[in-house]
Amino acid sequence: MAEAPLLELRNITKQFPGVLANDHVNFDLRQGEVHALLGENGAGKSTLMNILYGLYTPDEGEILLHGNPIDLGSTKAAIEHGIGMVHQHFMLIPVMTVAENIVLASEPRHAAVLLDYDAARKRVREISERYGLAVDPDARVERITVGQQQRVEILKALYRGAEILILDEPTAVLTPQEAQELFEIIRSLKEQGKSIIFISHKLNEVLEIADRITTLRRGKVVDTVPAAGATEEGLARMMVGREVLLRVDKKPAQPGEPLLEVEDLSVVDDRGLEAVRGVSLTVRGGEIVGLAGVDANGQSELIDAITGLRPARSGRVRVGGKDITNASSREAIDTGVGHIPEDRHRRGLVLPFTLAENLALHDYRKEPESKHGFLFPSRMVEKARRLLREFDVRGGTPLTPAGALSGGNQQKVVLAREIDVDPRVLVAAQPTRGLDVGAIEFVHRRLVEQRDAGRAVFLVSLELEEILSLSDRILVIYEGRIVGEFPPTATEEELGFAMTGGRREEAA
Amino acid sequence: MTDDDGKFRDPKALEPELVPDAEDMAIPTPATEEYSPRRFLALQSQLGGFVGPLLTTALAFLMGGLVVLLTGKNPLSVYKAVWNGTGLSWFFHVGNHHINLPLVGRTWFWWDTGSLAAGNLQQTLLITTPIILTGLAVAFAFRCGMFNIGGQGQYFAGAYLAIWVGTSFAGMNHVLHVVCCIVAGSLAGAAYAGIAGILKATVGAHEVISTIMLNWTAIWVGAYLFGQGGPLQNSTQPSIPISNDIVEGARLKVFWGDPLLQGLSVGIFIAILMLVVYWIVINRTTLGFEVRAVGFNPEAARYGGISVARNYFLAMAIAGLFAGLGGAVDILGWQYRLGETDVHANTIGFIGLAAALLGRNTAIGVGAAGLLFGALLNGTSGRQLDPTIFRPDLAGNLTTIIQGLVVLFVGLNLTTIVRRRHK
Numbered sequence: 001m002a003e004a005p006l007l008e009l010r011n012i013t014k015q016f017p018g019v020l021a022n023d024h025v026n027f028d029l030r031q032g033e034v035h036a037l038l039g040e041n042g043a044g045k046s047t048l049m050n051i052l053y054g055l056y057t058p059d060e061g062e063i064l065l066h067g068n069p070i071d072l073g074s075t076k077a078a079i080e081h082g083i084g085m086v087h088q089h090f091m092l093i094p095v096m097t098v099a100e101n102i103v104l105a106s107e108p109r110h111a112a113v114l115l116d117y118d119a120a121r122k123r124v125r126e127i128s129e130r131y132g133l134a135v136d137p138d139a140r141v142e143r144i145t146v147g148q149q150q151r152v153e154i155l156k157a158l159y160r161g162a163e164i165l166i167l168d169e170p171t172a173v174l175t176p177q178e179a180q181e182l183f184e185i186i187r188s189l190k191e192q193g194k195s196i197i198f199i200s201h202k203l204n205e206v207l208e209i210a211d212r213i214t215t216l217r218r219g220k221v222v223d224t225v226p227a228a229g230a231t232e233e234g235l236a237r238m239m240v241g242r243e244v245l246l247r248v249d250k251k252p253a254q255p256g257e258p259l260l261e262v263e264d265l266s267v268v269d270d271r272g273l274e275a276v277r278g279v280s281l282t283v284r285g286g287e288i289v290g291l292a293g294v295d296a297n298g299q300s301e302l303i304d305a306i307t308g309l310r311p312a313r314s315g316r317v318r319v320g321g322k323d324i325t326n327a328s329s330r331e332a333i334d335t336g337v338g339h340i341p342e343d344r345h346r347r348g349l350v351l352p353f354t355l356a357e358n359l360a361l362h363d364y365r366k367e368p369e370s371k372h373g374f375l376f377p378s379r380m381v382e383k384a385r386r387l388l389r390e391f392d393v394r395g396g397t398p399l400t401p402a403g404a405l406s407g408g409n410q411q412k413v414v415l416a417r418e419i420d421v422d423p424r425v426l427v428a429a430q431p432t433r434g435l436d437v438g439a440i441e442f443v444h445r446r447l448v449e450q451r452d453a454g455r456a457v458f459l460v461s462l463e464l465e466e467i468l469s470l471s472d473r474i475l476v477i478y479e480g481r482i483v484g485e486f487p488p489t490a491t492e493e494e495l496g497f498a499m500t501g502g503r504r505e506e507a508a
Numbered sequence: 509m510t511d512d513d514g515k516f517r518d519p520k521a522l523e524p525e526l527v528p529d530a531e532d533m534a535i536p537t538p539a540t541e542e543y544s545p546r547r548f549l550a551l552q553s554q555l556g557g558f559v560g561p562l563l564t565t566a567l568a569f570l571m572g573g574l575v576v577l578l579t580g581k582n583p584l585s586v587y588k589a590v591w592n593g594t595g596l597s598w599f600f601h602v603g604n605h606h607i608n609l610p611l612v613g614r615t616w617f618w619w620d621t622g623s624l625a626a627g628n629l630q631q632t633l634l635i636t637t638p639i640i641l642t643g644l645a646v647a648f649a650f651r652c653g654m655f656n657i658g659g660q661g662q663y664f665a666g667a668y669l670a671i672w673v674g675t676s677f678a679g680m681n682h683v684l685h686v687v688c689c690i691v692a693g694s695l696a697g698a699a700y701a702g703i704a705g706i707l708k709a710t711v712g713a714h715e716v717i718s719t720i721m722l723n724w725t726a727i728w729v730g731a732y733l734f735g736q737g738g739p740l741q742n743s744t745q746p747s748i749p750i751s752n753d754i755v756e757g758a759r760l761k762v763f764w765g766d767p768l769l770q771g772l773s774v775g776i777f778i779a780i781l782m783l784v785v786y787w788i789v790i791n792r793t794t795l796g797f798e799v800r801a802v803g804f805n806p807e808a809a810r811y812g813g814i815s816v817a818r819n820y821f822l823a824m825a826i827a828g829l830f831a832g833l834g835g836a837v838d839i840l841g842w843q844y845r846l847g848e849t850d851v852h853a854n855t856i857g858f859i860g861l862a863a864a865l866l867g868r869n870t871a872i873g874v875g876a877a878g879l880l881f882g883a884l885l886n887g888t889s890g891r892q893l894d895p896t897i898f899r900p901d902l903a904g905n906l907t908t909i910i911q912g913l914v915v916l917f918v919g920l921n922l923t924t925i926v927r928r929r930h931k
Contacts, residue, residue: 330814
């Protein structure tokens with residue numbers, strides 16, 4: 001294609017204190033294409049897009065639209081130039097209806113002050129029909145699914161006249177089915193002449209949907225390549241800067257004694273509703289059992305009940321034969337339950353604590369970390385130094401606050417702590433959430449190592465790919481019940497079907 | 509500074525410098541290990557530790573100076589007079605003097621212990637003592653993620669018990685009597701704050717509300733105790749709403765200055781000792797580890813096996829211990845008695861609150877801020893300030909203005925504002 005690009009970013013440089021987030025980045029977008037922006041966390045993707053959306057001002061470089069330089073001092077200016085952004089975290093008002101959310105900030109009005117709701121609804125319906133984005137304009141945003149909320153965000157951008165759409169990690173919150181639906185929407189938008197920037201760090205998605213792919217690493221553009229002909233391995237190498245093992249390499253499992261036994265467990269959630277309904281499962285030493293499911297189907301409550309963070313209403317939890325039903329979290333830890341929590345910021349780490357303190361979070365009461373209630377910080381540091389080396393944690397010394405590390409390294413710290421207590425059962429909840437390819441590889445390798453060391457690994461994840469590549473057996477949870485057990489040879493479609501409630505009696 | 513679930517967190521935990529890993533945020537702050545922002549962060553938090561409070565104080569004094577200017581006086585000469593009134597100038601008058609040391613006797617000394625400035629300094633340190641102790645009460649609870657507004661009430665609880673024990677048991681061994689008063693006062697403060705701690709730990713009652721309520725309860729209990737006909741009211745003059753004086757044997761030793769003219773008691777050493785104790789407990793004990801973990805992130809603490817409820821209670825009780833000790837030391841050190849009007853007029857607990865905020869809840873910070881507020885309070889008091897330079901009644905207000913501005917600016921967090929310009 002020889003035609004002039006619709007949008008061009010030239011030599012964009014953005015310096016943050018201590019970090020060169022964008023280093024002379026060149027990026028262009030053609031009319032009617034999907035251009036993927038690929039890179040690890042912290043590679044500078046979001047900074048670049050925030051510059052394009054007027055949230056940051058670049059230190060250097062210029063932005064050209066239709067060949068003319070434009071000044072994007074604010075998001076308002078960006079919107080006026082036809083640039084729309086769908087953030088990873090939706091910016092919707094939950095108590096308002098879909099139509100109200102979409103027209104917000106440029107509402108059709110009666111008498112200059114009152115919202116003309118009928119006109120708003122009509123406009124929303126028009127746009128949603130034109131682009132094939134089915135939504136109910138009168139539904140309240142808090143009552144619709146995440147996938148539908150994303151559509152509302154896209155509609156909001158279109159309503160404001162967006163010709164260029166920036167989608168920031170749009171599939172991060174979606175189920176595989178919803179992701180496919182999103183791709184349909186993206187294709188239909190493309191046909192209507194919209195141009196799309198698709199930000200992701202998932203290689204398969206980028207290959208599926210994009211026309212061209214630009215890879216960023218450490219703030220610099222590595223290369224821009226056409227999607228046709230690109231491979232996952234090649235893209236991963238560009239992203240990380242070295243060869244990456246995408247497939248998990250593992251020997252066949254050698255299951256031993258049952259170490260984690262859950263029997264007819266029922267747990268209520270924070271609202272007092274039954275979230276886990278009579279779940280029974282067994283994880284043996286030397287195997288990884290994966291629990292697949294759409295978010296909020298009882299996984300969190302199940303994990304909490306196993307790890308002593310939430311009482312069970314009924315049923316039993318046994319670890320190595322010892323009953324730990326309704327034990328405290330300290331008892332669970334002491335019985336040998338390691339727990340990689342799903343949210344390392346909320347639970348896994350005390351961010352302002354140093355790495356040494358975080359690594360001592362479970363055994364600060366024991367020798368050698370403390371004696372008679374007095375801490376020995378130097379011993380904590382000593383232990384931290386050893387663990388940081390063993391787990392290849394970079395970007396910090398034992399005295400660095402955990403919050404100063406990148407996500408991947410933070411997760412390594414959590415992993416180090418949980419493995420160091422020598423658990424019999426390791427509960428890994430979304431262990432690679434938000435991590436980039438290199439860190440995912442590391443975490444996966446460590447989990448398989450734990451399995452091979454004879455520990456029982458219970459893996460809970462929303463990523464089917466992760467479940468499929470790591471697990472020796474797969475359980476599917478739906479509405480608090482185990483609805484199926486699958487071998488690791490199952491397909492994503494089979495699992496996806498069970499995850500959304502299509503029950504099948506499958507033999508393992 | 510309050511987040512969704514209404515829990516109060518250490519503002520440090522919310523500062524952007526500590527959460528640069530912002531992949532979960534809408535507008536990310538870039539941070540990658542490759543660029544090693546940690547050195548930058550470390551430097552910034554080191555500087556932030558001193559620069560923030562100093563900037564805050566300087567700005568407050570600047571604005572206080574503007575107020576002085578509005579009254580038609582020269583701010584520089586007023587501040588100079590305040591400075592002289594604090595007695596801190598004593599340290600700069602070096603000469604050939606003598607001091608009487610125990611055991612050693614008359615010894616050569618750098619400073620003149622009998623000068624006017626020395627007298628002023630004694631007053632300053634006398635006020636600094638309870639400010640430090642009530643400041644520690646705020647700081648300790650703060651480290652556990654709670655905002656203890658009840659330093660005042662806990663101070664009173666300690667003071668009342670010290671009065672009661674100190675006016676009773678005449679003839680008891682001197683040291684024993686003092687220890688009894690101090691222990692009773694401290695435990696009273698701990699028990700009183702413990703009420704708020706238990707309420708927080710069991711039913712989740714917000715400590716800000718409960719400690720404020722307990723302040724009022726303490727004030728009116730005091731009004732009852734020392735008011736006419738109250739159980740601790742003066743036994744010889746039933747018309748005066750003041751307690752009896754505590755007996756000689758229950759008083760702290762005045763080691764500097766005239767005991768009859770409010771010389772400096774050894775209470776200041778108790779305060780300094782408590783700063784050390786505070787530092788050790790917070791940084792070098794498993795209890796402090798738990799308290800800090802709960803303060804920064806209760807959910808992560810719970811996940812780590814720490815009982816959050818237990819720590820809420822303990823942290824509150826220990827906080828009350830400090831404030832109660834402050835009340836007891838004040839009674840034993842120089843007040844010796846308490847009247848109904850004192851109970852209504854005393855705001856030392858709130859000055860302690862300001863000191864903890866300015867001192868960022870560290871031992872050194874609380875000590876330095878306590879001295880600042882103690883000096884300011886004493887330097888602008890009618891007795892110390894030369895009336896020809898600034899009207900003493902206005903001077904008292906100047907203290908309140910500066911104190912208020914400090915709290916306001918601490919809330920604004922000046923260093924964060926400066927940093928944000930770099931976005």
